[in-house]
Amino acid sequence: MGRAFGGKSSVLGRVWPTLGAMGTANASRLEQDRVLLLARVPFGESSLVVQLFARDRGRVHLIARGAYRANSGYAGLLDLFDSLELSWHRAGQAHGALGELRAGALAVRRKHLAQDLASYGRALGVLELLDLAARVGPGDRALFERAEAALDELDFGATRRLDDCVAVDPELVALRFDLEFLGALGLAPALDRCASCGRQAPLPGTGLARTAFAPAAGGRLCQRCAAHLQSEGMAVWDLESALLEAAAALLAARDREALWALGGLPAPSPRADSQAEAHAGTLLTGGPGSSGRKAPAATLSGPRLAALGDWVDRFLEHHLETRPKSRGARRRHAANSSLPNAPHRGGPPRPSASAN
Numbered sequence: 001m002g003r004a005f006g007g008k009s010s011v012l013g014r015v016w017p018t019l020g021a022m023g024t025a026n027a028s029r030l031e032q033d034r035v036l037l038l039a040r041v042p043f044g045e046s047s048l049v050v051q052l053f054a055r056d057r058g059r060v061h062l063i064a065r066g067a068y069r070a071n072s073g074y075a076g077l078l079d080l081f082d083s084l085e086l087s088w089h090r091a092g093q094a095h096g097a098l099g100e101l102r103a104g105a106l107a108v109r110r111k112h113l114a115q116d117l118a119s120y121g122r123a124l125g126v127l128e129l130l131d132l133a134a135r136v137g138p139g140d141r142a143l144f145e146r147a148e149a150a151l152d153e154l155d156f157g158a159t160r161r162l163d164d165c166v167a168v169d170p171e172l173v174a175l176r177f178d179l180e181f182l183g184a185l186g187l188a189p190a191l192d193r194c195a196s197c198g199r200q201a202p203l204p205g206t207g208l209a210r211t212a213f214a215p216a217a218g219g220r221l222c223q224r225c226a227a228h229l230q231s232e233g234m235a236v237w238d239l240e241s242a243l244l245e246a247a248a249a250l251l252a253a254r255d256r257e258a259l260w261a262l263g264g265l266p267a268p269s270p271r272a273d274s275q276a277e278a279h280a281g282t283l284l285t286g287g288p289g290s291s292g293r294k295a296p297a298a299t300l301s302g303p304r305l306a307a308l309g310d311w312v313d314r315f316l317e318h319h320l321e322t323r324p325k326s327r328g329a330r331r332r333h334a335a336n337s338s339l340p341n342a343p344h345r346g347g348p349p350r351p352s353a354s355a356n
């Protein structure tokens with residue numbers, strides 16, 4: 001019972017509990033929740049320790065005894081990216097105590113994520129942000145549900161690509177979740193108002209082509225506030241206004257049809273419904289006056305999507321004070337520092353001016 005974790009403690013010691021506190025598990029009450037796995041580490045000969053983001057209970061650490069035994073009910077259950085319904089004995093009162101998994105069932109299997117490299121990387125990024133947000137205590141149902149929606153969309157895209165069908169760029173899905181994550185933490189960038197004085201920004205497409213933006217101030221700035229804050233030494237970025245409008249459009253694209261339209265694709269029908277597919281096709285190709293949802297003014301792809309990704313990355317890094325591991329290789333292609341008029345150090349590179 002009293003064994004320590006051993007070799008992996010250098011990585012895990014900061015957050016992982018000790019096993020000495022598990023003895024009281026049987027005396028504690030049973031809890032149940034829908035969860036996503038954040039991490040899993042083999043323990044001992046046959047057990048598994050899992051870190052979870054539980055929808056209503058926040059961060060939970062559990063031991064699944066005998067998980068690796070052939071007759072275990074947990075064999076094949078505790079996988080990353082799947083939604084699970086678990087019940088467990090709550091951990092004891094000791095700091096860092098582990099709960100004990102008692103029963104589990106699969107709620108949503110997302111089995112294609114591991115087969116499509118781009119989707120897999122973005123899905124890991126979703127879990128990494130959840131891991132950064134997860135705290136012991138009450139969960140965050142809204143954030144949990146947006147994470148599930150992101151994983152659903154990534155898995156759906158992976159399934160499509162594996163079948164050689166077109167699918168929305170996984171980067172678009174990941175970026176939408178990044179922005180939703182910032183919102184859940186109360187860090188959503190001000191996109192339609194000056195973050196400093198609250199003045200309403202010009203309507204999309206009617207203002208200046210470029211907008212001042214200061215992460216430390218919390219978003220976009222009007223010219224007066226930008227000049228004032230810059231004179232006080234605050235780092236102010238010079239962004240293409242359309243990028244902020246694109247971020248707002250991405251946040252508003254809550255369903256598949258809207259997201260795919262933003263990516264320049266007609267949404268596939270959920271069933272093999274040729275009429276629906278044809279209808280979706282008219283939304284993309286039809287001119288003004290075609291029926292149905294209005295196509296976005298500009299789709300998010302190519303250099304524009306890369307520029308948005310770079311900007312969101314930098315905004316996240318500013319507020320998290322760390323670069324999430326999944327970011328390093330993710331958007332290298334986005335940076336094109338040879339573009340003219342690159343902003344000062346710390347600002348995102350200027351995107352191509354031809355995107356609109």
Ligand SMILES: [Zn+2]
Nearest residue numbers: 194197222225
């Ligand atoms: Zn202002």
